[in-house]
Amino acid sequence: MSGIIAVSLLISPGAYQYEDESRVCTLTRKNFLISFLSAIIIFLFPMITITILYGIIIWHIKQHNRIHLRSTNAWRLKRNMKVFKNIFIFTSILGIGGTPYLFSTIVNRIVPIPWPLYSISFLSIACSSAIGSIAILFTNEQARKIICAKFRRRQLIIPNATMNKKSVKVNQIATYHHKIDEIEILPANN
Known part of the structure; x- marks a missing residue:
């Protein structure tokens, strides 16, 4: 109308x-x-x-x-x-x-x-x-997380399996970030 x-x-x-x-x-x-x-x-x-x-x-x-x-x-x-x-x-x-x-x-x-x-x-x-x-x-919660990750120069990774669980992993992009994070290596399950 x-x-x-x-x-x-x-x-x-x-x-x-x-x-x-x-x-x-x-x-x-x-x-x-x-x-x-x-x-x-x-x-x-x-x-x-x-x-x-x-x-x-x-x-x-x-x-x-x-x-x-x-x-x-x-x-x-x-x-x-x-x-x-x-x-x-x-x-x-x-x-x-x-x-x-x-x-x-x-x-x-x-x-x-x-x-x-x-x-x-x-x-x-x-x-x-x-x-x-x-x-x-x-x-929109998902859009807000993506934008915040971009402003912090981080890469947003959303696995398909966890999409319904509303969990989001944020990894730093190495080219933009000079800090090195320590990674703990877990023993393999044999």
């Missing part, structure tokens, strides 16, 4: 206009209807959709937990807290990024705001998208 509306804004003659202040052809702030529709499409619709979907996920987790025994309750509680933390992170990033644009659009209808403030509020959406992508990357 939002894709159809966004494409219609691209072909609309009143959506993108040349702004004298910035010397850029961008979503106009002079046409309130177009600016407000853009704020709804870019910010409110995804925010509400994500909140509803995550609410459904949390509801299903609670329903699933009521069915099972209490023996694994601590593990499930830890998993639920991790899911809730991720939901909170993603919705907060989206909310912090989109709120300035929505407010600047509404305030601009009442009192004209300076172009730099409007431009910064428009860029906050792009910045929040980038920060959201980075947050998704770092909330």
